[in-house]
Amino acid sequence: MSSANLTDEIAAAAARLVVEEGMEYGPAKRRAARALGRASVRPAELPGNDRLEDEVREYLRLFCADTQPGELAALRSIAALWMERLADFRPHLTGAVWRGTATRLNDIHIDLYCDDSKAAELALIDRRVDYEVGSRPGPRRGEPVNVLSLTQRSDELGASVGLHLSVLDHDDLRGALKPDAGGRSQRGDLNALRRLIASEAG
Amino acid sequence: MNRRAWILGGAAAAAGAAGAGVAWWRMSGSAAADERAAQIWAMQFETVGGGPPLALAALRGKPTLLNFWATWCAPCISELPLIDRFQREHGAAGWQVVGLAVDRAEPVAEFLAKRPVGFAIGLAGLEGVELSERMGNSGGALPFSVVFDRKGKVIQRKLGMIKPEDLQRWLAAAG
Numbered sequence: 001m002s003s004a005n006l007t008d009e010i011a012a013a014a015a016r017l018v019v020e021e022g023m024e025y026g027p028a029k030r031r032a033a034r035a036l037g038r039a040s041v042r043p044a045e046l047p048g049n050d051r052l053e054d055e056v057r058e059y060l061r062l063f064c065a066d067t068q069p070g071e072l073a074a075l076r077s078i079a080a081l082w083m084e085r086l087a088d089f090r091p092h093l094t095g096a097v098w099r100g101t102a103t104r105l106n107d108i109h110i111d112l113y114c115d116d117s118k119a120a121e122l123a124l125i126d127r128r129v130d131y132e133v134g135s136r137p138g139p140r141r142g143e144p145v146n147v148l149s150l151t152q153r154s155d156e157l158g159a160s161v162g163l164h165l166s167v168l169d170h171d172d173l174r175g176a177l178k179p180d181a182g183g184r185s186q187r188g189d190l191n192a193l194r195r196l197i198a199s200e201a202g
Numbered sequence: 203m204n205r206r207a208w209i210l211g212g213a214a215a216a217a218g219a220a221g222a223g224v225a226w227w228r229m230s231g232s233a234a235a236d237e238r239a240a241q242i243w244a245m246q247f248e249t250v251g252g253g254p255p256l257a258l259a260a261l262r263g264k265p266t267l268l269n270f271w272a273t274w275c276a277p278c279i280s281e282l283p284l285i286d287r288f289q290r291e292h293g294a295a296g297w298q299v300v301g302l303a304v305d306r307a308e309p310v311a312e313f314l315a316k317r318p319v320g321f322a323i324g325l326a327g328l329e330g331v332e333l334s335e336r337m338g339n340s341g342g343a344l345p346f347s348v349v350f351d352r353k354g355k356v357i358q359r360k361l362g363m364i365k366p367e368d369l370q371r372w373l374a375a376a377g
Contacts, residue, residue: 021234022340027332107340132362134343135275136331144274147343149361162361164341 003045009036011047015055019064022105025049050182056101064103069200071104072097074156076197079108082152082163083190085127086112089120090173091165094187100196107162111187113173120167121148134164139172235338236356242268242337243354247302247324250311256324258300262354265376267299269364270326270334270346273309277363278345282319288369289321296352297376298322304330304344351376 013032017023023031029052033041047055060068075097083091095109096102112120124131131150138145146167151160168176179185188196246257269285271278282301289299299321303310307325314323326333331342339346341361349358349372357375360368 021238024332024335024342027336030332031336109341132360133277134341134345134362135272135277136343137274144276147341149341149343162340164343 006036006038006041006045007047007051010038010041010045011052011055012059014047014052015059018052018056018101019059019103019105022103025052028052048181050180050184053099053101053184060101060103068103071157072100072102073197073200074154075102075104075106075108075161076193077156078152078154078161078163079110080190080193080197082108082110082165083193086110086120086123086165087190088123089114090170090189092173092176092187092189093193098187098193099184100200104157104159107164109164109166111166111168111176113168113170113176115170117146117167117169120165121146124148124150136166138166138168139175140169235336239337239348239356240350240354242333242348247326248307249322249324250307250314256300256322258324261298261300261322263352264296264298265352266350266354267297267372268348268350269299269301270304270330270339270344271301272303272305272344273313274305275344281345281364282317284364284366284369286319286321289319292373293320297373300324302326302330302333304328304334349376 010029010032013035014025014028017028017031018025029046030041033046038045076093079093079097083093089112092111092113093108094111096106097108114120121133129150131148134147134149135144136147137143148165148167150163150165152163153159154161176187177185185192243258243262246255246259249256267285267288271282273279285299289297301319301321301323302325303323304326305328310323310325331339331344334344334346335342337346337348338356338359339361343361345361345363347360347364348356351357358372
């Protein structure tokens with residue numbers, strides 16, 4: 001198999017894993033490569049994230065056209081609700097719900113760009129919201145940031161949806177709005193999300 | 203900010219938490235994630251100090267708390283004494299705690315030299331977070347814990363710091 005064909009096959013197999021199992025792009029690519037009998041794939045042979053996302057959109061169009069748009073709309077309306085509640089902290093939606101490839105298997109990821117890193121958590125406590133505190137490597141040379149996780153019931157989905165708030169610094173916002181290599185935005189604020197919701201509904 | 207929306211949201215979140223107390227994250231219902239999580243039993247991990255690798259297959263058969271942590275993760279560090287005590291108190295009854303460090307070997311060795319724990323620690327490396335995602339950590343943050351029953355089947359998951367009441371619930375769930 002040529003290198004280009006191998007990359008195509010990995011992208012197609014990984015897209016299926018992303019949609020059907022809700023896997024993240026990185027693990028999906030590696031698992032797809034293993035499933036194709038390639039224990040050692042050179043990084044250059046793995047599809048890029050933009051290539052994989054194209055494949056994910058194609059997969060959704062072919063196999064999930066009847067369910068995915070509704071699931072995405074339900075997730076986006078929950079995201080918008082929480083972004084209104086957290087408006088003081090410059091909330092930006094990111095991940096699959098922002099990019100439009102989410103299904104009911106995906107969680108909602110919102111970045112908060114705060115002047116005071118404790119303020120968002122205090123706001124949740126004040127309002128008696130039940131949340132969990134986690135940590136993940138952040139945008140500044142991997143320095144850890146707090147992730148506040150909560151669940152929100154969705155009547156449309158008939159399930160509770162996971163919502164994760166990454167607490168970032170106001171100064172991180174400028175770099176965060178740069179588009180990726182493919183020219184696509186990685187996150188958007190409430191106004192941008194409302195435009196997306198309106199354009200999908202129209 | 204809309205105060206009313208907040209209060210309603212808080213009440214809904216509290217109601218949801220009470221109702222879902224056990225089910226907690228909706229991924230806990232995903233059969234695919236449960237199946238992927240059980241693949242952990244076939245894995246082995248390097249250990250600190252160059253000891254023999256930690257083969258999870260050898261540990262199967264006991265109710266197990268598998269805890270993904272890292273030295274760079276503040277909530278992980280704060281919960282370590284709690285789960286260490288859990289291992290001490292319930293080890294005799296058959297429970298075991300296994301820690302997987304999503305970290306490099308040096309900081310883990312340094313940390314454990316200062317603050318040793320009484321349970322097995324494997325090195326999952328920085329890509330260990332992807333392993334946790336395969337096991338159902340849909341948020342991708344740490345700490346993340348998975349509880350298995352005697353048969354090696356997933357019975358609970360938790361993202362975020364473990365609280366004493368979580369441990370009580372898991373004890374009851376494992377029977």
